[in-house]
Amino acid sequence: MSEQYDVIVIGAGNGGLVAAASAAKLGQKTLLLERHNLPGGAATSFVRGRFEFEPSLHELASYGPAEHPGGVRELFDWLNLDVKLDPVPDAYRIINTGKDGFDVSMPTGIPAFIQKLNAEAPGNQDAINQFFALATESTTVFQALFSDPTKLTPELLAEKYPNFVKYGHKPYQTVLNEIGLTPKAQEILMAYWCYIGIPGDEFEFAYFAAMVVSYVALAAYVPQHRSHEISSALVKSLQDNGGTAWFNTEVTQLIVQDHAVVGVKTAHQTLYAKQVIADLHPNTVYSHLLQPDQVPQSELKKANARKLGTSGFLVYLGMNQSAEQLGIHDYSTFIAHTWDSRKQYQNMQQLNDNGFMIMNCLNIAEPNCSPKGTSILYATQLFDDPSWNHVTPEDYPRLKDQLTEHIIATYEAATGIKIRHAIEEIEVATPATFARYLRGPQGEIYGYYGQPWDQMMARALSLKSEDEPIPNLHFCGGTGFLMDGYSSAYQSGYMAAKLTTSKLNQEATVK
C-alpha cells in the first residue's frame, strides 16, 4: 500500500478548508477533495446580473480589530490569507411585532450596549451589570475552550473558574431569570440564539453569553468580496504550502484496512493517506462512505442519539436603489411576532407562520459591495424537521413565492421601509438548495442540534476522547466541537489539523 498523502481532507467547507490549509502549513502533504466546483460550501457567493450575493455569512465572530485580534484573525494571519474584512458598525436592531412590541437598535462596544439596554429596559441596571460580569468570565473560558479544549478537563475548569462551573452549563434563560432581568431585557438579549439554533431555555449560558460579548466587544466582520474571498484565499494558502485541491471530485468510499481508515475512493481514483479528515456530516460518512459492518456500534448509537440541525430559507435581493434611498440604516434586523425563543423554535417546524426572520443589508457594512445606486439585502428564516418533508417539485416554486411574499410583507410592516418596488434581482435558497450544494442530511446547515448534553462544553471537553472514532479518521466542520457557524467551523478545522499532525508526529517518533 502506497501512502500518497499524509492527509486527505474530504469536503472544502469552512472546516475542511482550514483543516487542509493548516495541515499543509504544518508540513503535511495534503490533498483536499471537494464534490462541488467551488470551495467553501455555504461560504461562497453567486452572481445575478450586476450583483454578487453573500449566501450565508451574517457576522464573522472572533475576528476583531488588528490591534486586538480574535482567534479567527490570528488563524487567518498564520495562514497568510490575502483577505480584507470590515467591521459591522452596529450590533443589531431587534423588533417585536407582537403585543407589547418594541423596536430597539443595539450598538457595539460594551459600555454603549449596556447604556442602551438600560435605557430601553429600565430597572435592570444591577442585573445587566451582573450579566456582563458573568458573560465576561464565560468569554475567558470560552476562549480557552476555543483555542485548545484538549488542554482542559472538568477538574481544571472547576479549580480555575469555580463560579463558571456552577452556571456555565445552565440554560441561558435560567441564568437571565436568576439574575432578575426583566422580560424585555431578556428578549433584547435573546437575538443571537438563532445563529446556533438552540432556544434560550436550552442553550447553555457559557456559549450564548460569550457570543454576545464577542459580537458586542470585538464587533462582527464581513469580507469585502463575500465569503468566496475567504474560501478562495484558503485554497491559495493550501496551494502555497504545497497542498493540492481537486474540485468536482466526489469521495464515494473510505478505504478501511485492519479496522483503520487508509484512504478514499472517488468515482475514478483510489487514493491512500495516513490520515483522513472529513468535513462531512458524520451521518453521511456512516451511511454512504462506509459499509454497515465498518461502522463501530458505538458510533452508530451516537449518530442515532443525536438530532439533525436546522436548515434555512433565504431570500437574496439585488435592489436598484441604494440603502440610503430605501431608508435602510441597519445591517441586521431581527423581526418576530414573539421573542419567546421556544415558540420561535417550534414555529420553525411548520411551513406557515414561521414568524421569525432576519434581514441583512450588506451595504451597511460593505458600502461598495454593489454598484453605486444599488444595494444588497438578504432575509433569513430557519426551518426544522418536518416542515419541508412533504414538499413536491410541483409545490416548490409556489412555496418559494409564498414564503418570499411573507418575508417581504413582514419586513415592510415591521420597519415601515418599502422595498418591493426596487427589486432588480432575486434568488431564493431553501433547505433543498442546501441539500443540493452542501449535501447534508435534510439540508441541515447547523450540523447536529444542540441537545443539552450535545452543546459546546460537552463537545469541547470530549474533543480528544471522541477524535478518531475509527483509527485515522477525524471530523471537522459544522458538526464539530464549537457547533455551527463560520468561526466555529474554521477553528474545528484547525483543531482537526493539529490532532492529525500530532498523531503523525507521534508515529514518526515511534518509527
Place this chain on the structure above:
Amino acid sequence: MTNPLTTLLNERQAHFEAGATTPLPTHYPVNDLAAQLHPETQYLRITNVVDHGADAKSFYFAPATDMGTQHLAYFKAGQYLSVRFNIGQSQVTRAYALRSTPKDALDDCYILTIKLVPKGFVTPYIFAHWQVGTVIASSGPLGQLTYNQFRDQPHVLGIAGGSGITPFLALAGALVDGTENFDLTILYGSRRHDNILLGDELTALADQSPHIKVVNVLSDEDYPGYEHGFITRDLMQQYADLQHTSIFVCGPNALNAYVTEQVAPLHLPGGRLREELSGQVPVPETDVKIPATVTITVQIQDTQQTVTANTREPLLVALERAGIVVPAACRSGECGWCRARVISGQVNTPRTVDHRRAADRKFGYIHLCAAFPESDMTIEVPVHDLADQFG
C-alpha cells in the same frame, strides 16, 4: 460537591449508550426533493420527431428509465437544458431552451426545438443522428429567463429572434395552463411570413389565453398583417408601456445588442431588461497583438496534458477539441460551471461577458467559455470525477 461538567459528560455518554442501533437513513425527504429538482444528469429517450420545414425539428423526450432517470425534473418556464454530445474526438455541451411546459415535465415529457445551423458543429450532428429511440444525456434545468412576481412587472414584453422563440413557447404554455400568471406580449422576429418557426404553435397558445399576444415582425418582406423591419424602440412602445414593462430577450447576440441599444435612452430602472445569454458564444476583444495559436498545459487532478488553442476561440473549445470533458453549461460566461484556475500565462475575459465572482478575478480564476488565451498557459481544470452519492 460533584462537578456539574463531569455530570454533563456522563450524561452525554449515557445518551450515546442509549442510542438506537438501527441503520442510519440513506435517504432523506429534503435531499430527495433536491435530487428530483436538480439531477446531475438526465438520460432522455427520443419518443417523437416533428419536422418544421427543412431546417428545424422538434424532439420529444421521455425519461430513459433503463439508464436510471425515472422522471424528468420539473422546471420554471424559460429554463434550458445543457445537452452533452460526443462528436468525433470532442466532448461538448450545448444549451437548448425547453419549449414544452413545466406541466408537460410532470407528465414526463420535454420538447426541444432545434434549428439547423448548416456549417455548425453540433446541429448537423443532431439532424443526422437523433431519431426515435436515441438516448441523450443532459443537465437538469438551468437558467434565469423565468418570470418572477417580485422582480418582474405584470406585463412582460418578450423579444425573440429565430430559435430564440423556444423559451417563450414554454412561458406562453405555462400561462395557458395557469402555472404562471402575467401578461405576455411577444415581438417575434422572422425573415418571411412563411418560415416562422413554431408560428402555428404560438398562435394556438395565444388563442387560448387573453394574457398572450403575439406580434410577428418580418425582416425580409412587407406582408399584410405583419410588422416589418427591425424591432425598434418605437415598435416596442407601440405594444407596451415600457416604463411599466419587463423586457425579456432571447435570440442571436446581434438582437440582444440591438434591443439594449434601443432601450438605453429610456433609462429604465435596473433589471427591466433581461437577456438569455445561454448559447451566445463570446467573441474576443481585438485590440491585442497575439499569436494565432498557443499551447495550453492542462492539469487535471494528478495528470497533465498539452493542447493547442486558437486565440480567437474560447479556451473551452480548445479543450473540448482535445477530448477533455470540461464541465460547462451556459457557454456564455454566466453560469460558472467551467470555472478553472490559471497557474501561468496571459488570458483575457471580455468585459461584456465577465460574470465572474470578484474574488475569482482577484485569485486568478476564469470561466473557460468566456476566456481567450493570449500566450502559452498552464491551467487547472476540475473535470468531473463524480458518482451520484445520493442518487
